[in-house]
Amino acid sequence: IWQAIPQGPPDAILGISEAFKKDPSPKKINLGVGAYRTEEGKPLVLNVVKKAEQKIINDPNENKEYLGITGNPKFNALSAQLAFGEHSPVIREARNATVQCLSGTGSLRVGAEFLAQHYTVHTVLLPSPTWANHHKIFPLAGIKDVRTYRYYKPSTRGLDFEGMIEDLQRAPEGAIVLLHACAHNPTGVDLTPEQWRGILRTVQQKRMLPFFDSAYQGFASGDLERDATAIRLFADAGLELLLAQSYAKNMGLYGERVGALSVITKSADVTKRVESQLKQVIRPMFSNPPRHGAAIVVEVLSDPSLYAEWREELKGMAGRIMQMRQELFRALQQVGAPGSWNHILDQIGMFSFTGLTKEQVRVMTDKWHVYMTFDGRISMAGLSSSKCHYLAEAINDAMRS
Numbered sequence: 001i002w003q004a005i006p007q008g009p010p011d012a013i014l015g016i017s018e019a020f021k022k023d024p025s026p027k028k029i030n031l032g033v034g035a036y037r038t039e040e041g042k043p044l045v046l047n048v049v050k051k052a053e054q055k056i057i058n059d060p061n062e063n064k065e066y067l068g069i070t071g072n073p074k075f076n077a078l079s080a081q082l083a084f085g086e087h088s089p090v091i092r093e094a095r096n097a098t099v100q101c102l103s104g105t106g107s108l109r110v111g112a113e114f115l116a117q118h119y120t121v122h123t124v125l126l127p128s129p130t131w132a133n134h135h136k137i138f139p140l141a142g143i144k145d146v147r148t149y150r151y152y153k154p155s156t157r158g159l160d161f162e163g164m165i166e167d168l169q170r171a172p173e174g175a176i177v178l179l180h181a182c183a184h185n186p187t188g189v190d191l192t193p194e195q196w197r198g199i200l201r202t203v204q205q206k207r208m209l210p211f212f213d214s215a216y217q218g219f220a221s222g223d224l225e226r227d228a229t230a231i232r233l234f235a236d237a238g239l240e241l242l243l244a245q246s247y248a249k250n251m252g253l254y255g256e257r258v259g260a261l262s263v264i265t266k267s268a269d270v271t272k273r274v275e276s277q278l279k280q281v282i283r284p285m286f287s288n289p290p291r292h293g294a295a296i297v298v299e300v301l302s303d304p305s306l307y308a309e310w311r312e313e314l315k316g317m318a319g320r321i322m323q324m325r326q327e328l329f330r331a332l333q334q335v336g337a338p339g340s341w342n343h344i345l346d347q348i349g350m351f352s353f354t355g356l357t358k359e360q361v362r363v364m365t366d367k368w369h370v371y372m373t374f375d376g377r378i379s380m381a382g383l384s385s386s387k388c389h390y391l392a393e394a395i396n397d398a399m400r401s
């Protein structure tokens with residue numbers, strides 16, 4: 001049956017990790033996937049996660065029964081609070097249908113399928129560039145008309161704000177617009193609060209439906225509130241919107257696949273009906289979500305001392321990434337890599353967009369064993385002090401090849 005099946009292409013991001021594993025070179029560095037590493041290059045399990053797991057294991061009432069279709073109710077309530085804020089009108093008025101899903105990707109997918117079934121405009125606008133998976137999730141879920149809006153300006157290595165506004169204004173009335181809540185992936189270029197207000201005005205004028213992807217709350221700036229600025233601005237303005245949240249990065253729960261989708265409506269009554277339809281999407285897709293990761297999140301968010309400790313650990317991770325930006329910047333200057341590298345300092349979050357071309361990335365990987373995505377993105381969270389000089393040398397050489 002399968003004789004003629006063609007070979008599928010490697011994944012733009014996870015395929016890089018597969019290639020990295022096969023490389024026997026002791027010099028190799030994986031800056032492809034966005035996964036936090038310690039200074040020693042090791043994956044990190046947060047202390048609060050270890051403590052929460054102990055509590056769960058020792059709890060005599062804990063079991064392995066199925067969760068409900070929408071997941072752990074405490075997890076859903078705490079996740080909505082984390083994103084929209086404790087005193088948010090959305091939560092006070094019970095206007096959020098929040099359901100536990102399989103991390104960011106799963107939340108986006110459930111949200112997109114819900115929109116394909118119940119929203120009349122099947123056009124989504126994605127930033128250019130964006131996380132590669134966005135381009136696949138929406139059409140596979142049934143939102144077939146995928147367009148892009150200008151976001152990154154290569155000449156300034158910053159935001160193309162005018163281009164973004166123009167493209168949103170040109171979009172069909174009511175189109176879905178995907179917005180990165182903070183720490184834009186892959187560019188690391190974010191909007192200022194003033195620019196967000198400009199986008200909000202345009203979105204309101206065009207009656208667009210914002211779909212926020214929030215994968216880095218607290219991880220970008222080290223401050224959970226600050227990283228929720230855009231989401232809260234839109235929600236507090238009374239907009240109907242969708243939000244996909246992931247705990248992969250900010251709680252280091254990558255493989256636990258824990259996240260949430262919120263659909264914000266105009267009333268508690270509509271919210272109930274929306275939730276009933278989200279169940280119709282989830283049940284045939286994965287039946288109900290897994291327990292363990294959500295239980296960890298509940299412990300951390302509901303126990304004041306664990307919550308305080310989590311905030312410190314978050315600051316620690318965000319701080320180490322910012323330090324890597326400084327050290328890579330200095331190393332690039334030392335080796336005399338051509339051009340200005342201020343963007344490495346200005347960009348925010350897990351990634352830097354180096355500006356390297358596809359050909360230059362090939363030199364980085366083939367000659368220097370530095371693994372990164374072909375769009376020139378590097379994961380700053382995968383870098384350590386001892387590797388900055390080597391990376392700078394590789395970049396310098398690739399640019400001159």
Ligand code: LMR
Binds near residue numbers: 035
């Ligand atoms: C990334 O962009 O590297 C991460 O969000 C991991 C992923 O799933 O692609």
